[in-house]
Amino acid sequence: MSIEIRNISRSFGNFRALKDVSFKVETGELVALLGPSGSGKTSLLRIIAGIEVPDGNDGAILIHNEDATAINFRDRRVGFVFQHYALFRHMTIFENVAFGLRVRPRRVRPPEKVIKEKVNELLKLVQLDWLGDRLPSQLSGGQRQRIALARALAVEPSVLLLDEPFGSLDAKVRKELRQWLRRFHDELKITSVFVTHDQEEALEVADRVVLMNEGRVEQVGTPEEVYHHPANAFVYNFLGNVNLFHSRVEEGKVYLGEMPIDLPAESAPDAKSALVFVRPHLLEIEHQRNGGDNFHAKVTHINAAGPLVKVDLVTDWGDPVQVELSHGKYLSLGLKRDDEVFVRPRERKIFLQ
Amino acid sequence: MALTKSNSENRSGGTAGLNEPRIVRFLLISGALLFLSLFLLLPLIVVFTEAFKKGVEVYLESIREPDAAAAIRLTLLAAGIAVPLNLIFGVAAAWAIAKFQFPGKSFLITLIDLPFSVSPVISGLVYVLLFGLQGWLGPWLAAHDIKIIFAVPGIVLATIFVTFPFVARELIPLMQSQGSEEEEAARTLGAGGWQTFWRVTLPNIKWGLLYGVILCNARAMGEFGAVSVVSGHVRGFTNTIPLHAEILYNEYNSTAAFAMASLLTMLTLVTIAVKALIDWKSHVVGREAPERELAEAA
Numbered sequence: 263m264s265i266e267i268r269n270i271s272r273s274f275g276n277f278r279a280l281k282d283v284s285f286k287v288e289t290g291e292l293v294a295l296l297g298p299s300g301s302g303k304t305s306l307l308r309i310i311a312g313i314e315v316p317d318g319n320d321g322a323i324l325i326h327n328e329d330a331t332a333i334n335f336r337d338r339r340v341g342f343v344f345q346h347y348a349l350f351r352h353m354t355i356f357e358n359v360a361f362g363l364r365v366r367p368r369r370v371r372p373p374e375k376v377i378k379e380k381v382n383e384l385l386k387l388v389q390l391d392w393l394g395d396r397l398p399s400q401l402s403g404g405q406r407q408r409i410a411l412a413r414a415l416a417v418e419p420s421v422l423l424l425d426e427p428f429g430s431l432d433a434k435v436r437k438e439l440r441q442w443l444r445r446f447h448d449e450l451k452i453t454s455v456f457v458t459h460d461q462e463e464a465l466e467v468a469d470r471v472v473l474m475n476e477g478r479v480e481q482v483g484t485p486e487e488v489y490h491h492p493a494n495a496f497v498y499n500f501l502g503n504v505n506l507f508h509s510r511v512e513e514g515k516v517y518l519g520e521m522p523i524d525l526p527a528e529s530a531p532d533a534k535s536a537l538v539f540v541r542p543h544l545l546e547i548e549h550q551r552n553g554g555d556n557f558h559a560k561v562t563h564i565n566a567a568g569p570l571v572k573v574d575l576v577t578d579w580g581d582p583v584q585v586e587l588s589h590g591k592y593l594s595l596g597l598k599r600d601d602e603v604f605v606r607p608r609e610r611k612i613f614l615q
Numbered sequence: 616m617a618l619t620k621s622n623s624e625n626r627s628g629g630t631a632g633l634n635e636p637r638i639v640r641f642l643l644i645s646g647a648l649l650f651l652s653l654f655l656l657l658p659l660i661v662v663f664t665e666a667f668k669k670g671v672e673v674y675l676e677s678i679r680e681p682d683a684a685a686a687i688r689l690t691l692l693a694a695g696i697a698v699p700l701n702l703i704f705g706v707a708a709a710w711a712i713a714k715f716q717f718p719g720k721s722f723l724i725t726l727i728d729l730p731f732s733v734s735p736v737i738s739g740l741v742y743v744l745l746f747g748l749q750g751w752l753g754p755w756l757a758a759h760d761i762k763i764i765f766a767v768p769g770i771v772l773a774t775i776f777v778t779f780p781f782v783a784r785e786l787i788p789l790m791q792s793q794g795s796e797e798e799e800a801a802r803t804l805g806a807g808g809w810q811t812f813w814r815v816t817l818p819n820i821k822w823g824l825l826y827g828v829i830l831c832n833a834r835a836m837g838e839f840g841a842v843s844v845v846s847g848h849v850r851g852f853t854n855t856i857p858l859h860a861e862i863l864y865n866e867y868n869s870t871a872a873f874a875m876a877s878l879l880t881m882l883t884l885v886t887i888a889v890k891a892l893i894d895w896k897s898h899v900v901g902r903e904a905p906e907r908e909l910a911e912a913a
């Protein structure tokens with residue numbers, strides 16, 4: 263079932279959390295709502311679920327091309343997984359999962375035997391069938407998260423919404439669980455939207471990423487698209503480590519210190535300054551100035567623990583720079599602290615201001 | 616292992632804190648015990664010794680005596696009406712305050728606290744000024760032959776007023792700390808409003824609710840000031856247990872007075888016992904919570 267978000271706005275007092283947001287989630291997709299905190303992504307998710315209502319009447323949420331705002335909460339069939347799990351603390355795990363079935367009106371409520379089978383099946387699906395008679399407080403965070411997912415799935419939702427599903431877990435469990443979620447989604451093929459502020463999580467798990475900032479959608483695309491072809495400075499800055507240089511524009515050229523960069527022909531000629539972004543792995547360090555396409559910098563710190571060596575430098579005009587090198591390259595350069603070197607950007611992205 | 620042991624020993628020494636000399640500890644503890652026995656335990660003993668001074672026969676007789684029996688019935692009636700009403704009101708008010716945002720919320724909280732901050736005698740007087748013969752509504756009530764002051768309805772009203780805050784006050788912080796996520800989860804799973812209340816909200820607050828009801832009941836049965844003003848002290852009709860005890864005492868019938876007092880004391884003891892049980896019970900449940908809080912803090 264597809265979800266279409268059409269012109270949704272939402273204010274809290276004077277604060278405009280969502281400003282005319284529109285996009286579409288296709289059937290069977292796993293979409294990430296990615297953005298910094300306060301970007302409105304959780305508000306949007308809660309509006310899709312029907313927990314909150316959008317402002318005004320011009321916005322609409324369409325689930326399977328039907329206006330969901332007109333559908334009774336009960337019949338919406340939206341599974342929602344809360345960030346802090348929101349498991350019913352006084353019920354056993356079994357009863358938690360069974361809840362959605364037990365509260366159905368009598369005529370559509372399945373018999374006890376069917377409920378039992380269904381719950382056990384779901385507990386097996388999340389690989390926790392041995393925890394049925396425990397209380398939520400006796401489970402670890404990762405286990406609770408999976409129970410919350412099983413509980414949401416019990417009502418056979420047409421759409422699954424997850425609010426920061428791994429937000430309160432430690433880094434290792436987080437990694438395991440998000441790979442598990444991906445496999446899980448591939449098995450069930452249920453249209454899903456999850457909220458996250460972790461770009462690595464979004465890029466790794468999602469089919470498509472919706473980037474949000476200050477209540478607006480900045481870009482929608484596959485992880486590859488948004489990473490390699492960011493629509494604007496915010497997206498480039500938000501996705502992955504990046505070096506940012508504020509530079510001046512003179513006579514159709516951007517100057518990075520003394521290093522000139524030719525501007526693409528179609529760019530705005532009246533721009534005065536520009537933001538230049540370079541990813542740390544796209545910078546190269548050299549001892550000699552070979553040609554003019556590099557700038558002078560000084561090494562301030564070296565971190566060689568990890569798969570790549572991270573070298574921190576400072577430019578002549580005071581901007582900090584981070585460069586990532588392979589260990590082989592690092593050894594052949596023989597870098598030390600306070601070395602004076604030249605840095606060459608292999609690729610860069612320029613946003614004129 | 617040895618290291619851990621010495622560590623924990625150090626720590627326990629540290630929490631004992633300031634390592635007071637034995638004599639100081641002894642003086643502080645015995646001082647507290649002396650104070651407690653003098654002001655709490657001794658009166659308790661006095662009540663029962665005075666009540667049973669002339670034997671069990673006389674004790675039972677003074678409770679069975681018609682005016683005393685009427686006082687007991689009236690007390691049970693007043694509490695029987697006031698406690699359920701304040702239970703419903705308290706849950707509704709706490710629900711509204713803890714789970715919703717609305718204008719005038721802090722005013723409502725202040726209003727709920729009002730009976731705590733006003734002297735009970737004053738609140739009794741307010742009812743006299745409202746419903747008494749010379750009061751605002753007095754003439755209208757008299758014309759319709761409705762008696763509130765110096766009658767049972769006045770006593771019930773005064774009892775409701777003074778016991779108003781107990782349940783709500785107990786529940787508001789509890790419900791606020793629990794938040795409304797579980798209710799939201801129940802709704803996304805298709806539960807209706809009542810189902811959410813009965814299956815999710817009520818089980819989560821049951822111990823706090825019971826505690827509030829017990830305090831409310833103890834006060835409802837023991838209230839003196841407000842009830843005294845509106846009752847008129849008509850023997851056998853408008854006397855509650857505390858009022859009847861006072862009358863008997865003023866008549867130098869101390870055995871009967873203390874027999875009445877012993878009933879209230881027993882109520883107190885039961886209340887304390889149940890309260891201790893609830894504290895223990897909710898502590899056992901609460902002890903499992905910290906992990907969740909940790910997860911949330913992270």
